[in-house]
Amino acid sequence: MFSTSNLKYLIPFLxxxxxxxxxxxxPYIMHVIVVTMLWAYLATAWSILGCFAGQLSLGxxxxxxxxxxxxxxLTTWYNVPPILxxxxxxxxxxxxxxxxxxxxxRYGLRGVxxxxxxxxxxxxLKDIFIYLRDITGxxxxxxxxxxxxxxxxxxxxxxxxxxxxxxxxxxxxxxILSAARRFKDxxxxxxxxxxxxxxxxxxxxxxxxVALLISSYFTGLGGAFYLYYFRYINPYITFGLDTSxxxxxxxxxxxxxxxxxxxxxxxxxxPIGEYLRIVLGGAYVGSHLVIYGVLLxxxxxxLPKGVVGTLKxxxxxxxxxxxxxAVKRSESF
Amino acid sequence: xxxxxxxxxxxxxILLGGMYAIIxxxxxxxxxxxxxxxxxxxxLIMLGMYVSxxxxxxxxxxxxxxxxxxxxxxFVIGVCIERVLIKPLLNAPPINQLLxxxxxxxxxxNLALILWRADYRxxxxxxxxxxxxxxxxxxxxxxxxxxxIAASLILYxxxxxxxxxxxxxxxxxxxxxxxxxxxxxxxxQTITFGLGALLAGVSxxxxxxxxxxxxxxxxxxxxxxxxxxxxxxxxxxxxxLIGSFVVGFIEAFIGVLISLEIARAVAFLxxxxxxxxxxxxxxxxxxxx
Numbered sequence: 001m002f003s004t005s006n007l008k009y010l011i012p013f014l015x016x017x018x019x020x021x022x023x024x025x026x027p028y029i030m031h032v033i034v035v036t037m038l039w040a041y042l043a044t045a046w047s048i049l050g051c052f053a054g055q056l057s058l059g060x061x062x063x064x065x066x067x068x069x070x071x072x073x074l075t076t077w078y079n080v081p082p083i084l085x086x087x088x089x090x091x092x093x094x095x096x097x098x099x100x101x102x103x104x105x106r107y108g109l110r111g112v113x114x115x116x117x118x119x120x121x122x123x124x125l126k127d128i129f130i131y132l133r134d135i136t137g138x139x140x141x142x143x144x145x146x147x148x149x150x151x152x153x154x155x156x157x158x159x160x161x162x163x164x165x166x167x168x169x170x171x172x173x174x175x176i177l178s179a180a181r182r183f184k185d186x187x188x189x190x191x192x193x194x195x196x197x198x199x200x201x202x203x204x205x206x207x208x209x210v211a212l213l214i215s216s217y218f219t220g221l222g223g224a225f226y227l228y229y230f231r232y233i234n235p236y237i238t239f240g241l242d243t244s245x246x247x248x249x250x251x252x253x254x255x256x257x258x259x260x261x262x263x264x265x266x267x268x269x270x271p272i273g274e275y276l277r278i279v280l281g282g283a284y285v286g287s288h289l290v291i292y293g294v295l296l297x298x299x300x301x302x303l304p305k306g307v308v309g310t311l312k313x314x315x316x317x318x319x320x321x322x323x324x325x326a327v328k329r330s331e332s333f
Numbered sequence: 334x335x336x337x338x339x340x341x342x343x344x345x346x347i348l349l350g351g352m353y354a355i356i357x358x359x360x361x362x363x364x365x366x367x368x369x370x371x372x373x374x375x376x377l378i379m380l381g382m383y384v385s386x387x388x389x390x391x392x393x394x395x396x397x398x399x400x401x402x403x404x405x406x407x408f409v410i411g412v413c414i415e416r417v418l419i420k421p422l423l424n425a426p427p428i429n430q431l432l433x434x435x436x437x438x439x440x441x442x443n444l445a446l447i448l449w450r451a452d453y454r455x456x457x458x459x460x461x462x463x464x465x466x467x468x469x470x471x472x473x474x475x476x477x478x479x480x481x482i483a484a485s486l487i488l489y490x491x492x493x494x495x496x497x498x499x500x501x502x503x504x505x506x507x508x509x510x511x512x513x514x515x516x517x518x519x520x521x522q523t524i525t526f527g528l529g530a531l532l533a534g535v536s537x538x539x540x541x542x543x544x545x546x547x548x549x550x551x552x553x554x555x556x557x558x559x560x561x562x563x564x565x566x567x568x569x570x571x572x573x574l575i576g577s578f579v580v581g582f583i584e585a586f587i588g589v590l591i592s593l594e595i596a597r598a599v600a601f602l603x604x605x606x607x608x609x610x611x612x613x614x615x616x617x618x619x620x621x622x
Contacts, residue, residue: 056428056431056432058435100605103605103609104609107609107610109608109609109612111427111428112370112427112428112431113608113612115428115431116559116563116604116608117604117605117608117609119556120556120560120601120602120604120605121601121605123556123597123598123601124598124601124602124605127594127595127597127598127601128594128595128598130594131591131592131594131595131598241552242439245435245439248432248435249436252432286442286443286444286446286447286548287443287447289439289440289442289443290439290440290443290444290447292436292439293436293437293438293439293440293443294436294440296432296433296436296439297418297433297436297437297440300422300429300432300433300436301421301422301433304429
């Protein structure tokens with residue numbers, strides 16, 4: 001799964017990651033860390049379809065929202081234990097993703113047109129959830145009632161348990177993706193050239209659909225986690241374009257073509273956003289989003305490979321000088 | 334639904350269609366000529382509404398009289414956006430253009446939020462209610478409708494008869510050949526984007542007496558504009574007009590029968606279906622600008 005050289009770095013990294021809450025922190029800092037991990041997780045889930053398969057969805061808020069709302073209904077109406085409805089929420093998100101994914105991939109909707117269709121899909125769900133006021137609480141949203149503390153109810157007074165949960169969710173996602181080498185190769189082949197991929201016998205429609213199913217499943221789980229952590233949702237937060245954009249932004253900022261990209265993107269940007277929200281929030285609501293927007297524009301123009309990709313390039317150029325030179329030569333032929 | 338009600342909704346649908354024509358015509362022009370995915374068109378409309386609002390609020394002008402100033406302001410903003418953000422991306426993958434303009438949404442929307450807060454702001458214009466037998470026509474909506482049709486006709490004349498218009502159409506058809514024939518292509522592209530933004534400004538001025546403005550208002554306008562031009566066949570002039578009225582009818586009728594949210598959802602569903610099954614739009618063929 002991992003080569004030994006990777007493992008050498010991975011284990012200390014995980015030790016640091018999991019011992020982070022042992023350092024006493026004020027609850028607010030812990031909150032920022034949880035939110036950072038949540039966005040790292042969501043951006044990684046998005047990147048399965050968006051980066052590896054190259055199908056740039058701007059409608060992942062749809063799956064996020066389905067996960068969140070279905071968990072809410074399961075918990076409050078049917079008294080399903082939250083830990084279970086989390087999983088059901090993800091599966092429902094996955095099931096609903098077929099509704100947009102199958103027609104799009106079957107009828108060969110590519111590139112920007114796929115992106116537009118996914119936006120419209122999320123908007124449709126948002127409008128329906130606003131319309132069904134009696135059930136969903138409409139624009140006002142819904143609150144999750146208090147519950148008994150514990151893992152079954154996914155309700156904790158402290159923030160540390162949430163941190164362990166979301167970090168484990170993110171880690172399992174990374175592990176699954178690193179293990180699925182061949183699957184990833186298929187997706188990358190599809191991203192680079194669909195027609196060539198099809199000509200070597202890759203079932204393009206099938207693999208795109210599988211990528212979407214996995215991606216939407218984990219996004220749905222993330223939505224459910226959001227519900228149990230914040231205990232409040234409304235259609236604008238869950239189905240809004242901003243939520244989808246955030247996943248895309250963090251992935252692209254961190255680096256599209258690396259498993260670590262979305263994580264790095266979130267680790268850099270989410271705390272900046274939260275900090276600015278607190279420092280400037282009272283006087284200048286939304287200033288952190290202005291900075292997000294400007295950063296995204298700069299990264300797309302000047303660092304299209306993102307932070308991780310650019311660091312890799314720099315590393316190759318200055319550290320592995322000879323190797324870098326050889327690659328350059330062969331490219332120029 | 335009785336006869337009077339039906340007539341009333343029909344009139345509303347037509348008025349709404351005219352308004353949507355002016356929302357989408359600028360976006361369509363930009364896409365038709367530059368082939369660039371401008372996602373922030375709704376935000377330009379929002380800026381247009383704010384410019385008109387502040388001119389009317391601070392100087393007591395009639396919002397309709399602010400139209401020329403708003404139009405020129407938006408033209409300048411459009412030219413700046415094109416020069417700084419769009420031009421370097423013209424040959425980049427469409428996804429990069431889409432993401433850049435999506436990031437521009439974040440920037441413009443939140444700058445507006447910082448500058449003008451989230452309050453809903455509006456200007457009321459005292460206008461008589463026009464009665465046509467049993468049917469009522471709101472004067473402000475009628476002006477927006479007439480303005481939409483007029484702007485479309487003026488743009489059509491401009492594109493068909495004037496020197497600049499002919500150059501714009503040439504660039505829309507083939508930028509490289511136009512360049513060879515001596516057209517200053519980058520300049521024409523800048524002018525076109527400016528014109529598109531100008532049209533967004535005009536629609537802002539025409540809509541501020543009808544709708545309240547707040548920083549997030551552009552989102553729905555921008556998405557609806559995309560629905561319309563895809564329905565009409567991207568870049569097609571008559572297609573966009575027809576698309577406007579199709580969406581106007583969907584919103585007016587379903588809005589009355591069920592609710593406005595469902596009407597929007599149906600418009601988006603129609604959009605997905607057109608993308609899937611008739612990607613060239615309802616007209617079928619690609620009638621260029």
